[in-house]
Amino acid sequence: MRSLVAYLSYSGNTKEVAEIITDQLQTDNVTVDMHRIGIDYPIDASEYDQIFLGTFTWDMGRTPDEVKDFVQEVGYKPEHVAVFGTGDTQFGGDTLFCRAVDKLSAFYHSQWPGLKIEQSPRGSQEHVVEKWVEGVLHDVKILA
Numbered sequence: 001m002r003s004l005v006a007y008l009s010y011s012g013n014t015k016e017v018a019e020i021i022t023d024q025l026q027t028d029n030v031t032v033d034m035h036r037i038g039i040d041y042p043i044d045a046s047e048y049d050q051i052f053l054g055t056f057t058w059d060m061g062r063t064p065d066e067v068k069d070f071v072q073e074v075g076y077k078p079e080h081v082a083v084f085g086t087g088d089t090q091f092g093g094d095t096l097f098c099r100a101v102d103k104l105s106a107f108y109h110s111q112w113p114g115l116k117i118e119q120s121p122r123g124s125q126e127h128v129v130e131k132w133v134e135g136v137l138h139d140v141k142i143l144a
């Protein structure tokens with residue numbers, strides 16, 4: 001199985017989640033490519049069995065432009081997209097918290113609940129990321 005972990009991160013929180021996801025996939029013998037949105041060369045989504053897409057949320061619940069560009073670059077809606085992200089409840093409370101995750105999950109008709117992490121996952125939230133990845137992998141293996 002080959003997975004892509006594509007993410008956008010300015011201050012490092014979403015990158016940390018992407019790294020935890022990548023480590024976990026590798027532990028499970030999944031071949032993983034990491035893709036820094038807006039930095040790395042465009043990818044061919046059809047080469048992947050599973051795509052993990054990560055973003056932060058900003059500007060009153062908005063999805064960053066770089067992520068929108070990535071979505072356009074991919075050019076179609078791959079079947080197995082799981083969305084993760086970081087946010088901060090201080091910016092608008094629960095309503096706006098990680099809204100970009102909800103929007104992308106809906107756009108891709110994702111079969112998994114989006115993973116939402118409050119700022120940095122390091123410390124108390126690492127196990128939440130790991131459990132989420134386990135759930136996604138379990139389903140992907142059944143579907144494969």
Ligand SMILES: Cc1cc2nc3c(=O)[nH]c(=O)nc-3n(C[C@H](O)[C@H](O)[C@H](O)COP(=O)(O)O)c2cc1C
Pocket residue numbers: 008009010011012013014015056057058059060061062086087088089091092096097098099118119120
């Ligand atoms: C100007 C600004 C607006 C933000 N707006 C939101 C928001 O609407 N919802 C949210 O959940 N987080 C919001 N955040 C918090 C970021 O999403 C959060 O800090 C995130 O972890 C940053 O990700 P990064 O470290 O990967 O860049 C905002 C942060 C900034 C600086």
